[in-house]
Ligand SMILES: Cc1cc2nc3c(=O)[nH]c(=O)nc-3n(C[C@H](O)[C@H](O)[C@H](O)COP(=O)(O)OP(=O)(O)OC[C@H]3O[C@@H](n4cnc5c(N)ncnc54)[C@H](O)[C@@H]3O)c2cc1C
Ligand SMILES: *[C@@H]1O[C@H](CO)[C@@H](O)[C@H](O)[C@H]1NC(C)=O
Ligand SMILES: *[C@@H]1O[C@H](CO)[C@@H](O)[C@H](O)[C@H]1NC(C)=O
Ligand SMILES: *[C@@H]1O[C@H](CO)[C@@H](O)[C@H](O)[C@H]1NC(C)=O
């Protein structure tokens with residue numbers, strides 16, 4: 001311990017002096033407490049330049065850096081939802097607090113090293129949360145979890161998955177807005193907007209964040225809230241990883257009793273009625289306690305399934321959900337349960353070791369008829385094009401193809417507007433219906449085929465919905481594909497893309513979070 005601290009100090013000095021970056025020397029970490037410096041060839045000097053961030057971080061805090069071959073590197077580099085996210089970072093950096101993140105941000109700039117940041121690891125886009133030949137910063141050890149004295153605010157670190165948060169809050173009889181499936185990570189969901197089961201009551205999950213603790217490009221630890229850095233506070237509500245690294249979210253709590261919820265499945269013969277029910281609910285939802293996630297899953301035959309939710313521990317089958325529950329079901333798990341139990345139940349659809357794609361789009365509608373037209377268009381285009389996918393790759397390698405809808409009702413947008421603006425810029429006088437194409441498959445050699453197919457679907461749907469006068473350029477980040485990053489923020493309402501750009505230039509004039517941390521939904525890659 002003592003020796004390695006000394007070595008660490010020596011290395012830190014060398015790193016600061018830029019010795020390793022220029023010289024033909026190589027540092028090998030034979031174990032966490034034994035560092036060897038060896039002269040090497042010029043080819044290897046280039047490699048050192050690439051890894052100089054790892055060296056700098058090791059020098060500053062050796063115990064937080066893990067190299068290929070170590071158990072922690074191996075563990076952390078597979079803590080991702082999808083196979084599509086697994087890359088080969090030069091090292092893993094695992095800080096335990098905000099100051100360590102701040103120091104790292106400085107070192108990564110001094111050494112000009114590219115890096116990626118991973119929270120819960122559920123953004124299924126290669127390079128969004130991982131990196132080849134760079135530093136992978138994982139937030140698994142920033143584990144703040146603290147209720148305010150009056151229990152109205154939860155301070156939560158970026159290490160958590162939503163299921164754990166719900167479980168930890170249960171004994172206090174409280175809940176927060178977060179993921180509808182337990183394994184989704186806290187930070188990425190809140191930074192993309194956040195769709196919970198409580199949207200009709202409370203708006204987007206980010207609308208419940210009262211304060212962010214953020215590490216800025218200069219390495220400083222700052223708060224962003226309504227009265228302090230208010231422009232940054234606004235930008236973080238949907239603006240993703242463009243502004244800094246969040247080390248703590250302070251979010252509003254509310255009473256978390258049992259809820260009435262379940263998965264309700266419907267056979268192919270009722271799909272027409274099912275699509276009508278989606279339009280009906282989208283336009284007519286009146287009860288803020290209700291939520292739905294309708295989906296149609298491709299199969300032989302197709303099957304419809306809707307997640308139904310009602311925030312009540314005494315009332316089931318509320319009027320708002322009748323459009324769905326009036327249709328006969330082939331199976332149903334509707335019952336009273338805790339939020340944690342339900343998010344564990346929905347999590348069974350999360351299957352490891354697959355390749356996955358989500359791709360998103362949105363329609364904006366003013367009448368039931370328009371909503372139904374849009375839902376039918378999307379449904380028909382998507383399902384008509386499935387044989388084309390089957391003709392390019394073996395059907396047996398596709399484990400799921402489905403389309404999901406996400407009605408953003410007027411209840412939802414009013415609740416959101418009441419809390420103050422977020423970056424998404426949706427118009428509270430409108431009704432939006434977002435949709436997501438979902439494909440999961442085995443065999444990475446088929447990735448390109450699936451991406452191209454989904455991108456072509458998207459184009460076809462866009463053309464059709466534009467023609468019908470119901471297209472909206474908004475995309476929900478959590479359901480969006482890598483090919484949708486160009487131009488992404490142009491789809492946010494009220495010209496918010498330009499606002500986000502200005503705010504990012506103010507807080508990050510050196511463009512650290514655009515250039516050194518290139519992954520994910522970046523403004524710089526969003527000019528499209
Ligand atoms: C099966 C499944 C179900 C889903 N269900 C929902 C749902 O119910 N509701 C919903 O809204 N969304 C849902 N999503 C989408 C989800 O919100 C996004 O994928 C989100 O990015 C996941 O957060 P994460 O922390 O796990 O992601 P990560 O992949 O770790 O991070 C996402 C992005 O944010 C960046 N980032 C992560 N942490 C930080 C930080 N602390 N500071 C700065 N940048 C950071 C990463 O670099 C990356 O670019 C679902 C996704 C999946 C795969
Ligand atoms: C750090 O995270 C890893 C992985 O989640 C966990 O096993 C370990 O106990 C954590 N350590 C601390 C100090 O939180
Ligand atoms: C906002 O940030 C300031 C400055 O750090 C802090 O004093 C204040 O408590 C924060 N407000 C909230 C609501 O967290
Ligand atoms: C919406 O659903 C309700 C409940 O099933 C039904 O009474 C109503 O007629 C439906 N509206 C439309 C436009 O289909």
Ligand SMILES: *[C@@H]1O[C@H](CO)[C@@H](O)[C@H](O)[C@H]1NC(C)=O
Pocket residue numbers: 394396397442443444
């Ligand atoms: C395709 O699916 C079959 C059947 O599940 C499986 O045996 C095969 O390994 C898959 N191919 C690839 C490339 O993963």
